[in-house]
Amino acid sequence: MAQDEKTGSDTVTGAPCWVTLLSRELSTAQAFYSDVLGWTYRDTSLGDNFCVALTNGSPVAGIGGVASSLQVAAAWTPYFAVADVDAAAARIRERGATVAVGPLAFHTGRAALATDPDGAAFGIWEGAVRSDWTVGQGSAPAWLELRTRDAPAATRFYDEVLGWSGDARSALSPAYEDGNAVLRQHGHMVARISEGAVPASADPQVRPRWHVYFRVPEVGASVAAAVAAGGGLVGPATEGAQERDATLRDPDGALFTVTPA
Template identity: 35%
Template sequence: MTDARGSARPNGRAPHAPGTPCWVSLMVRSPAATEEFYGALFGWEFRPGPRQQPGPSVRALLGGGEVAGIGLLPPDRHLPVAWTPYFASADVDRTAEAVRSRGGTIGVGPLDVAGTGRLAIGSDPSGAVFGVRRASAHLGAAVTGVPGTPAWHELTTFESATVAKFYETVFGYDEEPVVSADFDYVTLHLDGRPVAGVHGAGGAVPRDRGPHWTTYFTVTDTDDAVDHVLHLGGQVLTPARDGVRGRTAVVADPEGARFALLQGPR
């Protein structure tokens, strides 16, 4: 399914600029089945993650470079299985305080994780979960721009203006709203480049999920990837369609974690 050639960056690479999406992680109930699914879909390989994390974890690799993290969801935690994006910070404690002061919450941390750095997990005022991290030895995703890697992050929430302002003040983004009477969307920019989107969906926000972030993964062919998702026991939530960023589809893995597939414009 994937070609792991591309921008694998060396261990000495520079840290991500503050505000940049820098990592994604997934907490699951069946790690072995999850590894089998994503390994077959994206060509990921896996190696053990930091031992100090709560429960076992693995790092997903493409061509030897790190792409994502997968951990075991504690059995006493009744949380949805979901992909969580992390945004880079030069000072996690200060960013966590900014999250709180602007109406968000911090549920985990800030704390140090050996081999990873300092991190916190919180939610914005609408309830969407995201992470903040300052890298130490582990700088975050080491492979980008090739099939099987995160390409885009999009927040689905009730309305874009208030929530986009939250992220703007916490991370220093610039906003680019879509001027439309029937489409509520804001693109968040950092140093002149788009890094994430905020979609105000109103009553169309799923009741079982509430406001949430969706990670888009690059694929060579969206329609082929959708077929592969179904063959591997996943679900199609939004069929493949063409859009501004290319051909996309929203799917879910066998445990219900939602993510999107993105085939760039040709």
Template identity: 30%
Template sequence: MLTTDYVPGTPNWIDLGAPDIDAAVAFYSGVFGWTFQSAGPDAGGYGFFQRDGGTVAAIGPLTEEGASPAWTPYFHTRDADATTKAVEQAGGSVRVPPMDVFTAGRMAAFTDPAGADFAVWQPGTTKGLDTVMEPATLCWTELYTTDAAAAKEFYRTVFSWTFEDMDMGGGMIYSVVSSPGGGKGDDTGQGGIMELPQENRAAGSDSEWHPYFGTNDCDATFNAAVEGGATTLVPPTDAPGVGRLAMLKDPAGATFALIEGDPSLT
């Protein structure tokens, strides 16, 4: 399960690239009850989604040419420069080279060999998200990819991840991701990797990471999102042994999911 005892390879930040900050803040505030705090006049519009006074996610404007609205997971690293070299050696590409973010930390952003974007965060004064695994906070990260075998080898090389493969039926394999030292007890799962079925690819789906946010009532939160302008990808569905989940695109097109339950119990 996700924790705020961050170790290398575990998710420690999540942010949304949005074409309209005010519209995105209004949407997610309506869905999750988040408040927004600007990072200041020198932050280029970047700011923080907060719940009960703690940061649970962040948001900023789209800065890369041709970028689409999307949530980006960041994974803990002790050395962003070394991780950048590991990404390049493993066949990934660098979107944003390592850079200091004031005194908060050091970050870099990448694209894996199959085309999914992700980033790393080397903590300074900001260790990471203040709260996870609670309602309206990050509970899981998931990769849909066009090549699961290649993706697993890439992230194993970069982050030393391990995987537990689960047969979902119909030839579909879901790989639960764990980082060495991550999680508590036996609940080390922090995310999942699944290969996109051919019909999804034919419909235009491509490799991408998306977050799951917790909720006490998947149906109610789903309805609030749809009423706020979100598009349904997966309606509220029971996942045996896990809980109830749904997946949507926000009004600008960024994919996110909801989970009522603990996905690390898969």
């Protein structure tokens, strides 16, 4: 989990606290996302294979060129804050899911990479979190979306593992809105769980997974830049003359979605 020095201790347990791209080669990923999303980068204390992506000097995400060494697919992955990563990992296993990597120790905390019962990958993080990063605000991603087979079952799983509704003092509040489970932090949406995914599908858009949405000034320009930089368009970008979300693939195969700012 590639963080840098500006961290704080005010952790909202269960909330998204960072997103990380596991890529095969850091320099290739940096060049692609610079072209497509306009990011710049800052080194971290985790070594030469990690960096923090910035937009207008503010943190967006972590990128690590370690997918091959960890023997996992290149992918964007959300991390959720937990008070005790070992206890959370145990809850994940008890509920029929998998802890694929870790827990591993980093200089500011400990992390593990897991998959939920339907196979969607996510991370858990115990430790310091960025004090200037909240999904839906500032430079952070616009929102996260889990597309899964059974939204109520998935919501129960994450609630039990992450404690979304277990503390009356919590800043988190899960609820059902328009048929989707929506997680709000201090009143604004940070994650949505919708159903209809098919675990056995060959289409990565249809398989259960967490989608990370990034705001961009012009969706069409980001799509064109992605294709020119060796990536591709996975989901449609336009509906008539109206721009809408577009799902893109980077050169390593990691999927992400751009949405109008």
